[in-house]
Every structure is written in C-alpha cells, then in structure tokens.
Amino acid sequence: MKKSILSLFTLALTLGSVQADKIVIKGSDTLGAKLVPQLAEAYKAKNPGTTFEIAAEGSTTGIAAVTDSTCDIGMSSRRAKSTEVSAAAAKGIKMHPTVVTFDGMAVIVNTGNPLKSLTKRQVEQIFAGDVTDWSAVGAPAGAISIYTRNTASGTYQDFKDLAMNKRDYAKSSQKMAGNEQIAAEVGKNKSGIGYVGMAYTKAPGIKVVMIDMGGSLVSPTKASVQSKAYPYARPNFFYTNGAPTGKAAAFLDFLFSPEGEKIVEQVGFVPAK
Amino acid sequence: MNQQFKKWAVMFAITTLGSLAIQAQGDSGPLVEALIKKGVLSSQEGEEIRAGMLEDNSSTAGGMLSWGSSAVKGVKLYGDARLRYQWENKQRQNVSGIGNPSRDQDRSRYRYRLRLGADYKFSENWKSGIRLETSNASDSTNANFGGYFDKTGDGVNVGLVYLEYEINNPELFGFSPADYFDLRMGKHLHPFLISNAFWDSDINPEGFSEQIAWNDVGVSGLTFTLRGGQYVISEANENNTLVGNTDSALFVAQTEVNYEWATKTGFSIAPMFMLETGGKISAATQENGGGPDNENADPFLGNFTVVQIPAQVYFNAWGLKHKAFGTWGVNFKGDGLIEQPTNQSADNIPMFFNVGYELSKGKGKGAWKLSAEYRYLQAGSYTTNLSDSDFAKNELNQAGPVLAGNYSFTDNISGTVTWMHSNNISPAFNDTFNDAGDSDLVQVDLNWKF
Numbered sequence: 066m067k068k069s070i071l072s073l074f075t076l077a078l079t080l081g082s083v084q085a086d087k088i089v090i091k092g093s094d095t096l097g098a099k100l101v102p103q104l105a106e107a108y109k110a111k112n113p114g115t116t117f118e119i120a121a122e123g124s125t126t127g128i129a130a131v132t133d134s135t136c137d138i139g140m141s142s143r144r145a146k147s148t149e150v151s152a153a154a155a156k157g158i159k160m161h162p163t164v165v166t167f168d169g170m171a172v173i174v175n176t177g178n179p180l181k182s183l184t185k186r187q188v189e190q191i192f193a194g195d196v197t198d199w200s201a202v203g204a205p206a207g208a209i210s211i212y213t214r215n216t217a218s219g220t221y222q223d224f225k226d227l228a229m230n231k232r233d234y235a236k237s238s239q240k241m242a243g244n245e246q247i248a249a250e251v252g253k254n255k256s257g258i259g260y261v262g263m264a265y266t267k268a269p270g271i272k273v274v275m276i277d278m279g280g281s282l283v284s285p286t287k288a289s290v291q292s293k294a295y296p297y298a299r300p301n302f303f304y305t306n307g308a309p310t311g312k313a314a315a316f317l318d319f320l321f322s323p324e325g326e327k328i329v330e331q332v333g334f335v336p337a338k
Numbered sequence: 339m340n341q342q343f344k345k346w347a348v349m350f351a352i353t354t355l356g357s358l359a360i361q362a363q364g365d366s367g368p369l370v371e372a373l374i375k376k377g378v379l380s381s382q383e384g385e386e387i388r389a390g391m392l393e394d395n396s397s398t399a400g401g402m403l404s405w406g407s408s409a410v411k412g413v414k415l416y417g418d419a420r421l422r423y424q425w426e427n428k429q430r431q432n433v434s435g436i437g438n439p440s441r442d443q444d445r446s447r448y449r450y451r452l453r454l455g456a457d458y459k460f461s462e463n464w465k466s467g468i469r470l471e472t473s474n475a476s477d478s479t480n481a482n483f484g485g486y487f488d489k490t491g492d493g494v495n496v497g498l499v500y501l502e503y504e505i506n507n508p509e510l511f512g513f514s515p516a517d518y519f520d521l522r523m524g525k526h527l528h529p530f531l532i533s534n535a536f537w538d539s540d541i542n543p544e545g546f547s548e549q550i551a552w553n554d555v556g557v558s559g560l561t562f563t564l565r566g567g568q569y570v571i572s573e574a575n576e577n578n579t580l581v582g583n584t585d586s587a588l589f590v591a592q593t594e595v596n597y598e599w600a601t602k603t604g605f606s607i608a609p610m611f612m613l614e615t616g617g618k619i620s621a622a623t624q625e626n627g628g629g630p631d632n633e634n635a636d637p638f639l640g641n642f643t644v645v646q647i648p649a650q651v652y653f654n655a656w657g658l659k660h661k662a663f664g665t666w667g668v669n670f671k672g673d674g675l676i677e678q679p680t681n682q683s684a685d686n687i688p689m690f691f692n693v694g695y696e697l698s699k700g701k702g703k704g705a706w707k708l709s710a711e712y713r714y715l716q717a718g719s720y721t722t723n724l725s726d727s728d729f730a731k732n733e734l735n736q737a738g739p740v741l742a743g744n745y746s747f748t749d750n751i752s753g754t755v756t757w758m759h760s761n762n763i764s765p766a767f768n769d770t771f772n773d774a775g776d777s778d779l780v781q782v783d784l785n786w787k788f
Contacts, residue, residue, distance in 0.1 A: 150392040
C-alpha cells in the first residue's frame with residue numbers, strides 16, 4: 066500500500082514537472098508559421114524536457130488567448146486594440162507587449178508580371194478596389210486578383226493601417242489563412258497581388274514590388290525596416306499577462322540571445338535588439 | 339536617466355499635452371513614434387508607454403464605451419443649448435376686413451433650447467445622424483420658461499434621423515463621373531445654398547437630398563454643383579372619405595457655381611427652383627389630425643413655384659473675413675397665392691429679395707461677428723412654411739432690416755444679440771396671415787456647445 070502511494074506520488078510529481086515545462090504560444094501566423102517553431106526547436110535542444118504547443122491562427126487569437134489565460138505567450142504582428150486591452154483589464158489581465166522582431170510587409174506579384182514598382186497611392190488604390198486592371202499601373206492589361214489575409218490576422222490590420230489609409234479592402238479580395246497561402250496563390254496566378262511578411266518572400270513564383278517613394282524605390286530589407294525608410298514596416302510582439310516571468314521570460318531571453326537573434330535573421334525577420 | 343522615470347515622465351507629458359481626441363482613443367501613436375525616431379525612447383519603451391496609456395484609458399468612462407453594432411467605425415456625440423430673452427411687438431394694420439382685432443402683440447418671454455445629437459460613421463462611405471431637439475414645431479427649437487417649473491412643452495422630439503452616403507471620386511462602371519456625390523435619406527439637414535431668410539435654420543426637410551459636384555472645371559478653383567431635394571410636406575390618409583386626398587411634396591433643384599481664386603476668397607451663385615406639387619391637402623385631412631405644427635406658419639403650402647438666385651462674395655481684408663450676400667426670387671404662382679385667400683388680384687409677379695453684409699474675426703474665444711441685412715417679401719412671393727419664422731413674426735408683405743452681433747466668451751460659450759424690424763409693404767394686401775403693420779423683435783441669446 067505504501068509503495069503504491071509512493072509510486073502514485075512520484076508519478077504525479079513527474080507529470081507535474083512535465084506540465085510545468087510546457088510553453089503554450091498562440092497567435093500570429095507571421096511569427097508562428099516559421100520563426101517561433103524554429104526558435105522552439107533550438108530552445109528545446111538547450112532545455113530538454115521542455116515542450117511547446119504552438120497554434121498560429123492569427124494575431125487576434127493570440128491576444129484573445131492571453132485575455133482568456135489559455136496561453137503563456139500571445140504572438141501578434143499588430144498592437145492590441147484599446148477594446149482588447151479593456152476586455153483584458155476587465156478580467157484582471159494586464160496586456161504587456163514585448164517587441165520581438167521587426168518586419169516589413171512586402172507587396173508581391175507573380176514573377177510573370179513585369180511590374181517592378183508601385184507608388185503608395187497605387188498600392189492603396191489596388192487593394193481598396195479603386196484600380197481593377199493592371200493596365201492602370203503600367204502592366205499588361207488584365208483584371209487584378211487581390212489576395213489578403215483574413216480578419217483575424219494582424220498583418221491584415223497592419224496593411225490596412227499602413228498601406229490603405231485605413232480604407233476597407235476591395236470586395237473582390239480573396240481572404241487567405243496565412244502568409245504561405247498568399248504566396249502560393251500569387252505564385253500560381255499571373256494576375257495576382259498580395260502581401261506577406263519578409264520571411265515569406267522567397268516562395269517560388271513570386272517577386273517583391275518596390276515602393277516608389279517619389280524619388281527612391283524602396284524594398285523591405287533589414288536596413289530599410291530598421292531605418293523606417295520602408296513604409297510598411299512594423300514591430301511584432303509577444304504579449305504576456307504583465308511583464309514576462311518564468312518560462313515565458315526564459316523563452317524570451319533565448320530569443321534575444323545571440324543564438325536566437327541569428328535564427329530571427331535566418332528566417333527573414335529583423336532583430337528587435 | 340533612470341528608465342522607469344523616463345517612461346513615467348514621457349507618459350505624463352503625453353497625457354498633459356495630448357488632445358482629448360487622442361486620450362479618448364487611447365492612442366498616443368504619433369507622439370511616441372516621433373520620440374522613438376529621435377532616439378529618446380527605444381521601441382520597447384515606446385510600446386510599453388502605449389500599452390500603459392491604453393490601460394489607463396480602459397479604466398475611464400470613455401475607454402469603457404462600446405457600441406451595439408460592430409459596423410460602427412466612429413461616433414461623434416455633440417450638443418448645444420441656448421438661453422434666450424425675446425421681446426416681440428407686432429402692430430396689426432389699421433384696416434377693416436378680415437383679421438383678428440386683438441392681433442396687436444407685445445410680448446416678452448424667456449426661452450431655452452436643447453439639441454443632442456450623434457453622428458455615426460459606418461464602413462464604405464455610409465453615415466447616419468440623429469438629433470433630439472426641444473419643441474415640436476418645424477421652424478422652432480425653443481421652449482418657454484414658465485409653467486411653475488413644470489415640464490409641459492419641454493419635451494424633446496426627433497429633429498434629425500437620416501442615413502447618408504458620401505463619397506469622393508465615385509466610380510460607376512469603371513469610370514468616375516464626378517468628384518463628389520452625396521445622398522441623404524430621412525429627416526436631415528438640407529444641402530442647399532440658401533439664405534436663412536428664406537429657409538428657416540430650424541427646418542429640417544423629410545425625404546431625399548442629393549448632391550453631385552465637379553472640381554476644377556476647366557479652371558483651378560471652379561466648382562460646379564448640382565443639388566436636388568424631394569420632400570414629403572404633407573401625408574394624406576388616402577383612406578379618408580373626403581374627396582381628392584393626395585400627398586403633397588416639395589421638389590427643389592439647384593445649380594451652384596463657385597469660384598475661389600485664393601484661399602477663402604471667391605464667389606458663389608446658385609440659381610434654385612422650388613415646386614410644391616399641390617396635393618389636395620386640407621388641414622382636416624392631415625394624417626396628424628390637423629395643420630402643420632409650425633410655430634408661426636400657414637396651415638398649407640400651395641401655389642408655390644419659385645425661382646430664386648442666392649449669391650455671395652467672400653474675401654479676407656484688413657484682418658477680417660468679409661461676406662456680401664443677397665438673393666432675388668419670384669413666385670410664378672404668387673398671384674394665386676394672393677387671390678385665393680384674399681380674393682384680391684395681383685398686378686405683378688410677387689418677388690422677394692434680401693441683401694446683406696457680414697464681418698467676422700477669429701474662431702474660438704474672442705471671435706466676433708456682425709451682420710446687417712435688408713429683407714423684402716411681397717405678399718404671395720413665398721411661403722411662411724419655409725421663411726425665417728422670427729422675421730415679421732413670419733408674415734409676408736413685409737420688409738425691413740436685420741442686425742445681429744455675436745461674441746465668443748470662451749471656445750464654446752457665446753452671446754448673440756439680434757434686432758429685426760419690418761414694415762408693411764402694401765396695405766392693399768391683407769389677410770389673416772398677412773395683416774401685420776410694423777413688427778419688431780429683439781433676441782438676446784447665451785449659447786453653449788458641448
């Protein structure tokens with residue numbers, strides 16, 4: 066009897082310690098599709114026994130998960146809205162942002178499209194539906210097919226704020242679940258245009274359109290994002306309940322370490338530090 | 339500098355210097371962004387400050403506001419109130435015939451008004467507005483003090499309820515036919531360039547209004563605008579057994595040419611056509627059970643086919659804003675309007691006009707405005723259902739000056755003094771509603787906005 070109780074007690078402790086080393090991260094597809102899984106693998110290699118649960122279904126889901134206390138870290142490629150902060154505060158949650166990387170939202174077209182650059186106004190007009198044919202922007206005639214993220218995406222909101230003067234997307238735009246899906250669709254469609262994070266610009270069949278700033282053509286690079294010369298640059302966040310502590314703080318420390326920053330750059334983001 | 343102290347100092351500065359709009363939104367983005375660019379703050383410090391301010395805002399009444407519909411993208415709440423002292427004196431013409439012997443009037447009263455409104459912004463260029471106003475008259479928002487502090491007559495009613503579609507550079511089948519289009523539906527503010535003398539500032543039409551405009555037509559600064567209005571004046575109950583019950587409508591069309599050759603310097607001329615459809619409505623067949631509930635106006639609107647041409651010139655000189663304005667108009671059915679009630683014949687087409695000048699300076703505290711105007715409305719020339727209900731106690735066949743002065747004591751509190759005087763134009767025309775001799779009106783107002 067005593068041995069059984071002791072065994073059960075030991076098992077409970079073991080299980081408990083396994084649970085304590087599980088880091089739940091939910092939210093942004095921009096961060097969660099590539100970067101965070103690679104960081105997690107590297108972290109696990111240094112911290113055996115740590116497991117990760119990563120769900121990348123959009124920044125809005127990450128912020129909601131922090132509010133509902135169903136994750137340790139909420140990934141977001143946009144800032145939390147005032148309504149979200151209010152909702153969290155009502156539940157006693159203090160939404161704390163940590164800038165983990167910088168990113169430039171690249172406007173992409175099919176490699177078969179000869180277009181090299183667009184002005185900011187043209188970008189707005191295309192994605193808002195004012196301009197519907199490629200001939201209006203100097204490319205061969207054809208109806209423009211617009212690919213955007215869905216409404217749970219932080220990139221969807223950031224692009225609307227930075228590139229579209231907060232205007233609504235064209236009704237004809239097709240909503241995609243993630244960066245990789247947008248890249249795949251534009252890569253297959255010569256009339257396609259979309260936007261992806263810098264880390265997703267190497268997908269086959271797509272190329273990045275430079276932004277004509279009225280005197281210079283700017284692409285999303287580490288230099289142009291850090292200097293904010295690129296107009297569609299934005300920070301990416303890890304949100305936690307209050308300042309990060311425990312396992313969340315440990316994972317963030319790893320992210321900001323030289324090894325972590327190297328992974329950030331390799332994936333295609335700009336380090337925050 | 340200690341990092342925590344630096345963050346708190348920046349938050350204090352933003353809170354102190356930031357606008358109410360920024361605080362209401364809980365977003366101090368542009369200022370924080372500038373500090374990051376200048377190297378005063380790191381990106382992380384900037385984000386923590388933004389998050390801190392959002393959190394502070396969420397604990398305020400403004401931050402806790404939410405809207406019933408997620409379609410609402412923006413809301414503006416507004417209101418204004420006014421206290422008024424009014425003295426009015428109207429002498430009845432000393433002629434025999436129809437008319438109430440006791441219509442000589444000399445009266446002073448204290449009045450107030452309250453207007454509460456909200457403008458909603460939806461997506462895709464749609465907007466909506468509502469406003470509650472004191473008084474149930476179409477041409478007044480005033481309620482009287484008195485009644486032993488009761489609330490009789492002090493109720494608010496719906497003054498505005500409308501849906502609006504407004505768009506710059508509208509697109510139709512792939513091309514842009516104009517530079518601006520606006521459609522208003524419901525009970526709304528009218529869009530016309532028309533003097534308050536000929537459209538009382540409290541009257542909000544019910545129906546549809548449209549505007550379409552073209553900018554820089556051939557010449558930079560030249561704007562061409564078309565406006566239309568289709569309004570329901572009177573709703574007849576078609577099931578009423580009285581013969582010939584049909585609704586009555588007012589149609590309005592205007593063309594405005596505006597040319598500005600310098601900032602806030604230019605002129606406008608805006609010919610306007612107004613037609614009442616002459617539905618066979620009498621007071622007894624009104625859906626509401628009686629005539630129109632206007633404070634001073636006639637219980638019908640008929641024989642109204644009017645062309646009027648408002649015009650104005652405006653410019654800045656000697657540090658002041660100047661505006662010269664005027665209108666000239668005729669009612670092509672004015673003879674019927676005179677003959678019908680009075681059984682008198684009209685020898686000429688009744689006309690009306692006004693001419694005036696306005697000087698003003700500044701905006702906000704210390705701003706002031708002076709205006710002087712002369713008005714002339716022949717009998718049968720117009721309808722008292724639209725004209726300024728204060729001038730000549732809302733009668734026709736009257737002419738005289740209007741002087742007004744306004745001064746802003748603070749950014750939202752101002753005072754206005756108005757004097758109107760009118761004389762009878764032609765004693766030959768008189769009826770129950772046009773039998774005034776001389777009239778005088780003085781109004782002293784204290785106004786505030788919020």
